[in-house]
Amino acid sequence: MTTNDFQEWYAYHSKAFPGVADWMKKHPETIRFWEMPFEHVELADAKAASREMVTGDLEEPKGFGQHAKAIARRAREIGFARKAAPQAVDGESVYGCPTCQDAGLVAVVDPRAYRAGQFRACSVYCACHAGDVKQNRKFSDGHRAVVRPRFDSTKMFRLDYEEKASDQKAAFAEWLARRIQNHPGYTDFGEYSHETQEAF
Numbered sequence: 001m002t003t004n005d006f007q008e009w010y011a012y013h014s015k016a017f018p019g020v021a022d023w024m025k026k027h028p029e030t031i032r033f034w035e036m037p038f039e040h041v042e043l044a045d046a047k048a049a050s051r052e053m054v055t056g057d058l059e060e061p062k063g064f065g066q067h068a069k070a071i072a073r074r075a076r077e078i079g080f081a082r083k084a085a086p087q088a089v090d091g092e093s094v095y096g097c098p099t100c101q102d103a104g105l106v107a108v109v110d111p112r113a114y115r116a117g118q119f120r121a122c123s124v125y126c127a128c129h130a131g132d133v134k135q136n137r138k139f140s141d142g143h144r145a146v147v148r149p150r151f152d153s154t155k156m157f158r159l160d161y162e163e164k165a166s167d168q169k170a171a172f173a174e175w176l177a178r179r180i181q182n183h184p185g186y187t188d189f190g191e192y193s194h195e196t197q198e199a200f
């Protein structure tokens with residue numbers, strides 16, 4: 001990860017955890033040290049780890065000073081799983097599960113936010129084995145993974161963080177219109193929901 005990537009991750013993470021920025025103001029020298037564990041981490045993996053911390057899938061450490069270490073460690077795991085699992089076929093990466101790329105979580109349009117006129121993402125567990133693992137996870141202090149629905153492509157619209165939000169909004173509007181056209185009286189889009197919302 002370059003210093004620019006690190007700064008981008010830090011801006012992203014401190015938006016999700018505003019306490020981190022306050023903490024850093026009191027310890028301004030520390031930012032240089034935070035970059036160290038990210039040397040062999042990719043930006044996308046670090047952001048994915050931050051999102052897991054937001055949703056509770058990655059345990060938030062006690063004390064903001066511990067965030068960088070915890071994120072970098074999880075990001076290396078994500079990166080390792082991503083690189084280890086896929087086999088390249090015709091130059092394209094192949095995952096055990098193409099839906100979640102073996103992460104176990106799928107970002108989908110949050111129906112409750114949508115009803116309130118906002119376009120946001122929420123995470124659901126993937127329907128695959130990696131989703132089972134995530135759902136059944138137990139943390140070291142004994143608490144269980146967050147309860148959330150399983151991914152169902154007939155009811156949920158999957159979002160891709162690499163794509164532009166405006167393109168995905170348009171694609172979602174088309175998808176929803178098609179669902180309603182093919183299933184008159186279609187209402188189940190709104191029937192799943194989740195407490196955790198992520199800015200999209």
Ligand SMILES: [Zn+2]
Pocket residue numbers: 097098099100101102103104126127128129130131
């Ligand atoms: Zn999956």
